């Protein structure tokens with residue numbers, strides 16, 4: 510079967526609403542025209558409570574997609590016989606509190622698509638065309654009797670009938686720190702005799718470097734032939750893993766990695782390969798400019814030239830440009846005014862990080878200090894040692910102190926008893942403690 514995978518259409522995204530509508534529409538309808546089954550792994554809507562106008566435009570697109578699929582012989586779902594073969598989960602943008610209806614569930618109730626959140630849904634398609642199977646008319650009943658007599662009718666072998674089965678399991682988007690728990694608790698699993706796809710909407714630490722709390726590819730459930738993941742907006746396909754990120758169909762974050770093509774994937778479950786199908790999108794350019802001791806008017810001039818460069822290659826279409834300026838201004842200048850760069854010919858976002866030289870120096874100094882500084886533990890130990898010294902407790906203080914406290918209340922209690930002894934000793938005979946002080950004191 511051919512599976513069309515479209516994600517993160519962000520319908521209703523206010524900043525580029527027409528782009529979201531046009532590009533999402535093209536992706537869904539193109540996929541519907543050539544595929545047997547569609548998967549939409551979340552962030553189909555930009556908000557958890559879309560406006561009726563947004564809902565209406567998505568319903569229109571889905572009606573058209575259903576029409577395009579109905580006119581062909583596509584995958585069918587026995588559980589939802591009257592629904593188009595479109596499987597969907599909610600993303601982080603559509604997620605709502607328990608007990609509230611999110612827009613994905615709403616359109617599942619209206620029969621526009623099938624929700625696969627926290628369940629496994631089976632789709633089937635006969636790959637042998639109806640017209641290929643024909644009995645001679647006069648003998649048809651004889652043959653059917655023979656089939657019944659041999660008990661073949663009730664158990665047609667899958668290979669002889671050429672029936673292909675795809676099981677879609679899904680888990681809607683959750684906050685990153687809850688993802689592992691959600692995977693452990695979900696109630697879907699691979700189905701025997703089917704091509705199994707697991708669909709989720711999360712960040713993965715392999716793709717987003719800052720992700721301490723994120724899932725790793727190692728956390729994914731076993732037994733699936735393909736993992737499809739929404740949420741991350743740059744497309745990616747790894748045949749070996751096998752892991753597929755369709756990416757978004759619209760620019761939303763204006764991040765550097767969003768500059769590539771946008772589109773959808775067509776997964777061929779027989780050939781076990783996926784192909785990226787680009788859709789026509791508004792051009793987006795991310796431009797970084799670095800300055801050092803520059804006068805504001807020179808920075809402005811260079812920024813203007815960079816914008817003109819982009820305008821030249823954008824031809825007829827109004828591009829989205831994000832301009833990031835960083836570095837220092839010449840002595841005596843505090844900031845650069847770049848408001849003159851705004852024009853009606855581009856959607857321009859300027860990140861003006863230019864700083865005065867003195868401020869930049871101070872920032873660099875603070876950064877260096879932080880890099881040199883000992884760890885919090887070392888710093889804490891040092892100040893504790895100083896205080897202990899002043900109280901005459903040197904003998905009992907060592908670097909393992911924090912770890913012992915961490916071991917639990919019993920360890921702390923033991924330590925306190927130790928202190929008590931030392932305090933008693935000090936009170937009874939101050940001289941003995943004082944004598945010890947110099948040899949055990951201070952860091953070396």
Ligand SMILES: [Mn+2]
Nearest residue numbers: 517552740757
């Ligand atoms: Mn998204």
